[in-house]
Amino acid sequence: MARPDPIRNTYEEFPDELKELLKTGQNEMGRNPSTVPSRDILLHNHEWHLKFLVESAMPARNFVLPPAYPPSRASASEAKRVGIEDLRIDLRNPNDFILLRAITGPYVYSSTVTIVEGEYGQAARLTVCNLEDSIIDPIIPVGSILAIKQPCWSRLPTGSYHLRVDHPSDLEFLNQADGGVPKKWRNTEDVEENKDAATWKKDGDVMFLQKRFRKALELYNRAHARAASSLDVAAQIDNYRKRCGVDLVLLRFDAAAYDLSQAVSLYAKSNPSLFSSQLTEPSIIEAWLHNRSTDDPLNIASILPRPLKGLANRIKFDLAIYQTTPKYNLERISSYVGPLTLHMDVANYISDAEIKQTQHHGRGLFAARAFRCGDLITAEKAFALPAYLFNDRSTECSLYSLGDGTATDRAGALLFKELVQKLRHNPSLRESFFDLDDGGYWKERGWEAKEGDDIPVDVFRIEHIRRRNCFSAPLRSLDLLTIPSPVHNGFWIHSSYINHACLPNSARTFIGDILLLRATRDIAKDEELTSQYVAPELMYEERQEKFMGTWGFACDCTLCAVDKTVGMKLEGERMAIFEDLKSVAQRVGSKPTVRVLKRFTRRLRDLEALFVDNTYAKLPRLCLVHPTLFLTEAWRTLKNVDKTIGSATNLLRYFGIITSVEEERFKVLENSGLVNVETLRALKYMAEGYDCKGRTQVAGQIRKVASVWFRIITGADLGIDEFMRA
Numbered sequence: 232m233a234r235p236d237p238i239r240n241t242y243e244e245f246p247d248e249l250k251e252l253l254k255t256g257q258n259e260m261g262r263n264p265s266t267v268p269s270r271d272i273l274l275h276n277h278e279w280h281l282k283f284l285v286e287s288a289m290p291a292r293n294f295v296l297p298p299a300y301p302p303s304r305a306s307a308s309e310a311k312r313v314g315i316e317d318l319r320i321d322l323r324n325p326n327d328f329i330l331l332r333a334i335t336g337p338y339v340y341s342s343t344v345t346i347v348e349g350e351y352g353q354a355a356r357l358t359v360c361n362l363e364d365s366i367i368d369p370i371i372p373v374g375s376i377l378a379i380k381q382p383c384w385s386r387l388p389t390g391s392y393h394l395r396v397d398h399p400s401d402l403e404f405l406n407q408a409d410g411g412v413p414k415k416w417r418n419t420e421d422v423e424e425n426k427d428a429a430t431w432k433k434d435g436d437v438m439f440l441q442k443r444f445r446k447a448l449e450l451y452n453r454a455h456a457r458a459a460s461s462l463d464v465a466a467q468i469d470n471y472r473k474r475c476g477v478d479l480v481l482l483r484f485d486a487a488a489y490d491l492s493q494a495v496s497l498y499a500k501s502n503p504s505l506f507s508s509q510l511t512e513p514s515i516i517e518a519w520l521h522n523r524s525t526d527d528p529l530n531i532a533s534i535l536p537r538p539l540k541g542l543a544n545r546i547k548f549d550l551a552i553y554q555t556t557p558k559y560n561l562e563r564i565s566s567y568v569g570p571l572t573l574h575m576d577v578a579n580y581i582s583d584a585e586i587k588q589t590q591h592h593g594r595g596l597f598a599a600r601a602f603r604c605g606d607l608i609t610a611e612k613a614f615a616l617p618a619y620l621f622n623d624r625s626t627e628c629s630l631y632s633l634g635d636g637t638a639t640d641r642a643g644a645l646l647f648k649e650l651v652q653k654l655r656h657n658p659s660l661r662e663s664f665f666d667l668d669d670g671g672y673w674k675e676r677g678w679e680a681k682e683g684d685d686i687p688v689d690v691f692r693i694e695h696i697r698r699r700n701c702f703s704a705p706l707r708s709l710d711l712l713t714i715p716s717p718v719h720n721g722f723w724i725h726s727s728y729i730n731h732a733c734l735p736n737s738a739r740t741f742i743g744d745i746l747l748l749r750a751t752r753d754i755a756k757d758e759e760l761t762s763q764y765v766a767p768e769l770m771y772e773e774r775q776e777k778f779m780g781t782w783g784f785a786c787d788c789t790l791c792a793v794d795k796t797v798g799m800k801l802e803g804e805r806m807a808i809f810e811d812l813k814s815v816a817q818r819v820g821s822k823p824t825v826r827v828l829k830r831f832t833r834r835l836r837d838l839e840a841l842f843v844d845n846t847y848a849k850l851p852r853l854c855l856v857h858p859t860l861f862l863t864e865a866w867r868t869l870k871n872v873d874k875t876i877g878s879a880t881n882l883l884r885y886f887g888i889i890t891s892v893e894e895e896r897f898k899v900l901e902n903s904g905l906v907n908v909e910t911l912r913a914l915k916y917m918a919e920g921y922d923c924k925g926r927t928q929v930a931g932q933i934r935k936v937a938s939v940w941f942r943i944i945t946g947a948d949l950g951i952d953e954f955m956r957a
């Protein structure tokens with residue numbers, strides 16, 4: 232087959248090409264497209280692309296968001312139907328819709344591409360973006376009848392034009408029997424019309440086993456329709472149960488709750504001992520599945536048969552449940568986590584961290600009670616955390632937002648996709664998600680929702696919210712101490728309300744999909760909770776650029792307030808010595824000598840001298856940290872105990888943690904909140920040193936503090952002994 236275009240070998244979108252088009256495309260807006268290929272050419276090209284998709288090594292997937300526009304809010308009854316001939320380039324009328332029929336199988340990779348026809352046979356290429364689609368279980372199989380809201384032509388880099396849908400809610404699937412569907416699209420005979428419920432269900436099971444979940448859902452729907460009319464209660468229960476299972480795989484938790492409540496109600500009605508119980512009432516069961524509580528007033532755990540109970544459990548955890556105590560067996564949970572078991576069945580504990588308005592930083596989290604250093608403040612399961620096993624081709628992808636010029640890698644791109652699916656399918660989850668900070672996007676682009684309105688699922692708003700509120704997460708923070716762990720990008724709604732401070736009072740860690748927030752110093756009731764979004768850069772300007780670039784704020788914490796006054800000249804002098812020391816440390820590596828370390832110490836003193844005045848009294852001196860860590864470890868390598876202890880004490884000091892040892896008592900006198908792996912190492916080296924000197928009481932007290940800090944930076948106690956021994 233001849234290649235339709237010698238330059239492009241796939242339908243894939245390349246962000247650089249699209250960016251160029253944006254620059255040149257403005258003057259076409261509102262015009263008719265100059266060229267649209269004929270139906271035959273479109274079909275021929277599509278066939279070629281399908282063949283190419285099957286046969287070749289594909290590039291990494293590029294998910295591309297064009298400049299933002301809101302989804303249509305017109306309902307079917309308000310919208311005006313238009314034809315392909317009415318469409319213009321880049322001109323979306325939110326009140327228009329078009330009816331189209333897919334005349335080919337789809338090309339599914341970064342987006343779904345298919346060829347569609349209008350009522351009078353005019354063909355066009357349709358690109359549907361941001362849906363979770365697969366070639367074996369396509370969302371838009373041939374013959375699908377689609378209503379597309381606010382349709383318009385969009386330019387392609389090939390010089391041609393296509394119809395493009397970015398918001399899932401701008402695409403609706405119609406049945407042949409739906410009003411408005413052209414007569415000639417209704418004539419497909421359903422040759423399988425006479426199958427009974429059991430056969431449909433069996434066919435659904437086959438599809439389920441083949442992981443064709445959308446097809447399975449369609450077949451279970453058919454089985455359900457049949458079973459409902461045959462009044463076979465057992466078959467109906469079974470169908471609801473099966474459909475509930477597929478719902479869960481497809482992230483349709485609201486639908487799963489509905490299906491299970493129907494199944495339970497039918498089960499109760501057909502069971503004499505439950506006939507008069509509340510379990511016969513589907514709305515009560517559905518409300519319980521959604522109520523976010525661990526309570527079981529209907530006694531479901533003991534009454535229901537296992538398969539229904541198991542599904543109830545699954546739905547409750549997927550919709551999130553809450554407990555009011557910080558009680559968890561985190562060591563056990565931590566031991567379960569692995570690449571295949573990232574999602575843990577635990578309840579959230581967030582009741583002691585309240586969301587309130589701050590004075591200058593929007594909303595924030597506040598301590599509802601006092602916490603001691605190391606205490607668990609919250610434990611929250613991820614709202615979304617895509618798991619991928621390997622960094623292989625099957626998951627290789629990126630997300631580009633052309634409108635605001637941002638790009639994100641695989642972890643962020645996969646999270647974006649999952650968020651879109653979860654919000655698309657589950658209206659009950661939208662309110663809490665869309666209440667998060669979107670940097671003013673919706674205020675500028677959207678509209679005020681009225682009481683009872685559906686919250687629109689705007690993909691651009693989702694991406695704005697993702698960027699400002701997501702967290703990077705290893706499988707377990709514990710693993711970061713030893714081996715590089717793949718970093719995922721996840722979403723935790725309650726934890727998103729915490730504001731940043733370079734000197735925070737709490738730190739987050741991860742055990743699977745649980746985000747744990749622990750106090751890094753003592754916190755008073757009603758104090759605002761803060762954590763570091765990222766560890767602060769050494770240079771004040773660089774630090775602020777990072778905060779401004781990603782989150783749109785300039786940090787005004789106590790450290791930034793002081794660093795701001797330092798001035799470029801002094802900062803430059805500090806950085807020059809820092810760079811000097813860094814290159815010596817790199818040269819020396821793990822083979823230090825006493826002579827080199829003495830010279831290193833003298834140069835380090837030059838750097839210390841640049842902090843002489845009292846402005847940094849109890850504050851961290853960040854550019855002294857890394858050279859001092861090097862020095863501490865180097866003295867330890869040379870087995871110089873006193874120098875190791877002295878240098879480790881300085882290391883803590885430069886992190887803003889002031890300690891003392893008096894009369895065999897070790898004390899933390901000041902704690903800036905910068906508890907991290909380096910400060911933990913400093914404690915470990917100090918404890919070893921005091922042991923060597925025979926001062927085991929001091930060493931024991933230091934180890935006690937270290938065990939609390941270990942819990943802060945890994946989430947739990949698992950692995951503390953190995954760490955302290957290594």
Ligand SMILES: C[S@@+](CC[C@H](N)C(=O)[O-])C[C@H]1O[C@@H](n2cnc3c(N)ncnc32)[C@H](O)[C@@H]1O
Pocket residue numbers: 591592593594595667668699700727728729730731732781782783784785786787788
């Ligand atoms: C993850 S949200 C935190 C919750 C947010 N304050 C709210 O009202 O939803 C991140 C946003 O909070 C604000 N923020 C966080 N830390 C801040 C800080 N130290 N100073 C100023 N604004 C901050 C910024 O607007 C940032 O984009």
